[in-house]
Amino acid sequence: MTQAVSRVEGCAPAALISAPGSGQGKSLITAGLARLHRNAGRRVRVFKFGPDYLDPMILARASGAPVYQLQPWMTGEAECRWRLAEAARDADLVLVEGAMGLFDGSPSSADLAVLCGLPVIPVIDASGMAQTFTALAQGLSDYRPELRVRQLIANRVGSPRHGEMLAEALPPSLSLLGAVPRHPDLALPERHLGLVQAEELIDLDRRLDAVAAVLAEAGLDRLPEAVTLSANCPAPPPALLAGRRIAVARDAAFGFLYQANLDLLTAMGAELCFFSPLNDRTLPEAEALWLPGGYPEQHGGALSSNLAMRASIRDHHRQGKPILAECGGLMYCMETLVDNKGRRHAMLGLLPGAARMMERLQGLGMHALSLPRGQLRGHTFHYSRLETPRVPDQHSEKQSGTGGEPVFHQGNLTASYFHGYFPSAPEAVAALFVGDKDHA
The missing domain is CATH 3.40.50.880 (Class I glutamine amidotransferase (GATase) domain)
Known part of the structure; x- marks a missing residue:
C-alpha cells in the first residue's frame, strides 16, 4: 500500500527582498523590516537565500525566530517549498533575503521566487539617480515575465522630494513601497567574511530598533501582498543517531x-x-x-x-x-x-x-x-x-x-x-x- 503524502498550506503576506546587485542595502532593510513588524506584535519568519551564516544570525535576532537557508541546489527544491509553506501557516509575515543581484547565480534568487511563488521587492540604491531608477525597476520587473515585481524600495534617498520624484516616475504597474533616507543608523559592522556575528554586537537590539524606526518613518510599515504557499511534507529521517x-x-x-x-x-x-x-x-x-x-x-x-x-x-x-x-x-x-x-x-x-x-x-x-x-x-x-x-x-x-x-x-x-x-x-x-x- 502506498503511504499518503501529507501536505502543508499557509497564507501570509510574503516577499523576497532582492536588489540589482550586492551593496544595495537589502540585508539591513530585511532585518529592519523583520524588527519593525515584530515590534508591531506580528509573528515574523525570515529566510536567507544561499548558504550564508552571518546574515541569518542578524535576521534571527531581528525576527525572534530561527532562520533557515533556502538554496534549491543545496537544500533541494522540495525543502524550499516546504519550509516556506510551513512558515506561512503560522506567521503574519514571511520574508526571504536574496543574495547578490536578483538574477545572479544558478540557481538565482529569482529562480527561488518563481519556484515558490513569491513576489519580489527589489531594494535599489537611489543615491545619485532620479529617472534612471525607473529604468532599473522596469528592467528587473520585465526581465522574466513569470516573476512578480510590483513594489520597490528606494534606499539612500537624499531628501523627501527625491523620494517623491522616484515614485512619480514609475509606471502604473510599479509602486514605491517606501523611500529610505541616508541615515547613520543604517549600518552594521563588517569584517572579511561579511557581517560581524550577532553575538559579538552588544548593542545589536538597539541598532535594530533604530533601523526599524527609520523604516517606519519611510512608510515601510505596510505589509506586502498575501500569497498562498503549499508543499508536500518531508518524511522523518531515520533514527540513526539514537542514544549518541x-x-x-x-x-x-x-x-x-x-x-x-x-x-x-x-x-x-x-x-x-x-x-x-x-x-x-x-x-x-x-x-x-x-x-x-x-x-x-x-x-x-x-x-x-x-x-x-x-x-x-x-x-x-x-x-x-x-x-x-x-x-x-x-x-x-x-x-x-x-x-x-x-x-x-x-x-x-x-x-x-x-x-x-x-x-x-x-x-x-x-x-x-x-x-x-x-x-x-x-x-x-x-x-x-x-x-x-x-x-x-x-x-x-x-x-x-x-x-x-x-x-x-x-x-x-x-x-x-x-x-x-x-x-x-x-x-x-x-x-x-x-x-x-x-x-x-
Whole structure:
C-alpha cells in the first residue's frame, strides 16, 4: 500500500527582498523590516537565500525566530517549498533575503521566487539617480515575465522630494513601497567574511530598533501582498543517531551552524551538547565531536593558550571517536594557525602543517562531497590556505567549474574547508558521527 503524502498550506503576506546587485542595502532593510513588524506584535519568519551564516544570525535576532537557508541546489527544491509553506501557516509575515543581484547565480534568487511563488521587492540604491531608477525597476520587473515585481524600495534617498520624484516616475504597474533616507543608523559592522556575528554586537537590539524606526518613518510599515504557499511534507529521517551525544563547538570562534543541521541531528536521535573551545577546559562527555566554521583566526591566542581543551580534544581523537571539522574547525585541527598579522598560534596538531590567513579570498562556491552513504551538498568560503605535506584523501566537487576542496580522513577525523548541509544526505552525515569506516 502506498503511504499518503501529507501536505502543508499557509497564507501570509510574503516577499523576497532582492536588489540589482550586492551593496544595495537589502540585508539591513530585511532585518529592519523583520524588527519593525515584530515590534508591531506580528509573528515574523525570515529566510536567507544561499548558504550564508552571518546574515541569518542578524535576521534571527531581528525576527525572534530561527532562520533557515533556502538554496534549491543545496537544500533541494522540495525543502524550499516546504519550509516556506510551513512558515506561512503560522506567521503574519514571511520574508526571504536574496543574495547578490536578483538574477545572479544558478540557481538565482529569482529562480527561488518563481519556484515558490513569491513576489519580489527589489531594494535599489537611489543615491545619485532620479529617472534612471525607473529604468532599473522596469528592467528587473520585465526581465522574466513569470516573476512578480510590483513594489520597490528606494534606499539612500537624499531628501523627501527625491523620494517623491522616484515614485512619480514609475509606471502604473510599479509602486514605491517606501523611500529610505541616508541615515547613520543604517549600518552594521563588517569584517572579511561579511557581517560581524550577532553575538559579538552588544548593542545589536538597539541598532535594530533604530533601523526599524527609520523604516517606519519611510512608510515601510505596510505589509506586502498575501500569497498562498503549499508543499508536500518531508518524511522523518531515520533514527540513526539514537542514544549518541555529539559535542558541538559554539562560541565567538566557532559559530557557523545551519539551524537545519542542528534540527536534523536531533531528529535522528542525537543529543547535542554545546561547549566553548575558548572558555571551557574540557570536552563534555560525548561519543562524537563537531567543530564547525567560524573565526578561529580572530581568537588564535585564546585557542592556543587553552591547553586543557586542546589536550581534551586530542584525547577524544586518540580514543578513535568521530570528529567532523569544517573550515574554521579544520584550521583548529592543524599544527599551526597563522593569523592576519602573521602571528603563529599552536593548534590541535591532528593534521600536520599550518592554516595561513591570506588577504584574498581562497575559496568560494557551492560544492558537494561524495560519500558511500550519499552526496552531501554545501559550500565553501574562506580566506585561509593550507600548507601541509598531508595528501588529501579526496576532494569535494564544485557545482560548476573545477577546483574542489581537499578532504582529510585521519582515523575517525573528517576535516575540510567544505561546509555541509546535513539534510541533503542524512545517512552520510550519520555515518560521519558514528565513525563508520566506510566513509574513509
